[in-house]
Amino acid sequence: MAHRHDSEPNTGTAQRPFADALARLKEVGLRPTRQRLALAKLLFDGGDQHITAEQLHGMARNASVKVSLATVYNTLHQFRDSGLLREVVIGQGRSYFDTNIHDHHHFFVEPMGQLVDIPVDSVEVGQLPTPPDGTVLDRVDVIIRVTRSA
Amino acid sequence: MAHRHDSEPNTGTAQRPFADALARLKEVGLRPTRQRLALAKLLFDGGDQHITAEQLHGMARNASVKVSLATVYNTLHQFRDSGLLREVVIGQGRSYFDTNIHDHHHFFVEPMGQLVDIPVDSVEVGQLPTPPDGTVLDRVDVIIRVTRSA
DNA sequence: ACAGTACATTAGAACGATTATAAACTGTTG
DNA sequence: CAACAGTTTATAATCGTTCTAATGTACTGT
Numbered sequence: 001m002a003h004r005h006d007s008e009p010n011t012g013t014a015q016r017p018f019a020d021a022l023a024r025l026k027e028v029g030l031r032p033t034r035q036r037l038a039l040a041k042l043l044f045d046g047g048d049q050h051i052t053a054e055q056l057h058g059m060a061r062n063a064s065v066k067v068s069l070a071t072v073y074n075t076l077h078q079f080r081d082s083g084l085l086r087e088v089v090i091g092q093g094r095s096y097f098d099t100n101i102h103d104h105h106h107f108f109v110e111p112m113g114q115l116v117d118i119p120v121d122s123v124e125v126g127q128l129p130t131p132p133d134g135t136v137l138d139r140v141d142v143i144i145r146v147t148r149s150a
Numbered sequence: 151m152a153h154r155h156d157s158e159p160n161t162g163t164a165q166r167p168f169a170d171a172l173a174r175l176k177e178v179g180l181r182p183t184r185q186r187l188a189l190a191k192l193l194f195d196g197g198d199q200h201i202t203a204e205q206l207h208g209m210a211r212n213a214s215v216k217v218s219l220a221t222v223y224n225t226l227h228q229f230r231d232s233g234l235l236r237e238v239v240i241g242q243g244r245s246y247f248d249t250n251i252h253d254h255h256h257f258f259v260e261p262m263g264q265l266v267d268i269p270v271d272s273v274e275v276g277q278l279p280t281p282p283d284g285t286v287l288d289r290v291d292v293i294i295r296v297t298r299s300a
Numbered sequence: 301a302c303a304g305t306a307c308a309t310t311a312g313a314a315c316g317a318t319t320a321t322a323a324a325c326t327g328t329t330g
Numbered sequence: 331c332a333a334c335a336g337t338t339t340a341t342a343a344t345c346g347t348t349c350t351a352a353t354g355t356a357c358t359g360t
Contacts, residue, residue: 068310093346116282126274134300141293150284218339
């Protein structure tokens, strides 16, 4: 339920701050089921990814992991709510889930909808206006839309 | 086809830079049909709006303008392609069409999905990173997500 | 270990926004 | 007026996502 944006102790390799899928699930209080463990492995082993539900479902199929699409959606949402993932809504239909939960921004390559991370310190956003009436700031998304030139 | 982001000569009231729906259509080379004229009036008379296709369809119904939903979609896309509107994709399902085509950003009030304009000079974005490989910059969207606090 | 219960997974249906289709219409041109 | 190019329309189809209700699995206390 609560969001977590902390910087981890970062034991082990820089590539996999804390590699153990089980440890992640424990840490956010999700029962380590077969499906969740498998999906966590697919998501968090290897570098940062921007992935859709359908894509993850496909990856699971490829890896011979039996998971229903509904469970993929459920799991992605739980991970998002636990702060393990960040949801990025950019294009028309689809949602991307970003395994990079640190503060950062995105290039969005149209029209194929590819996402590329931008470190937060590559963009200088200063002087935010005050939020309207009875609202409170959640987060700032900077999306730099680019198109293929070649 | 070509996008227009020019500042208009701004004849007449500041409220309606150039009020005539017919003039707008002529200017971008769209045939001034009954439906397009009516929709243009609904969109461009009165201040800046963020509107969905369904909402515009509803407004047309209210104004006793007979237009099908398909035509609303077609027209919104044509207006967008002509630079009369800007499409803003932010929430899960829906697309907003913004009658303010000048450079600006948005507050997005979750969870009800209300949009509020932010003048471009209220946000300071400096030092953009260079776009990836064979891509060219299209535009920069800054979305400040806020939630109801009260 | 076992029962009990709370939580998870699943297939499939349902949903909402959008897009495609194909027929009917409008307006313009020769 | 006939032909034509562009428009509009109702409807069906599609896409990603969410819901539902049945079944399965994991943790708790004993």
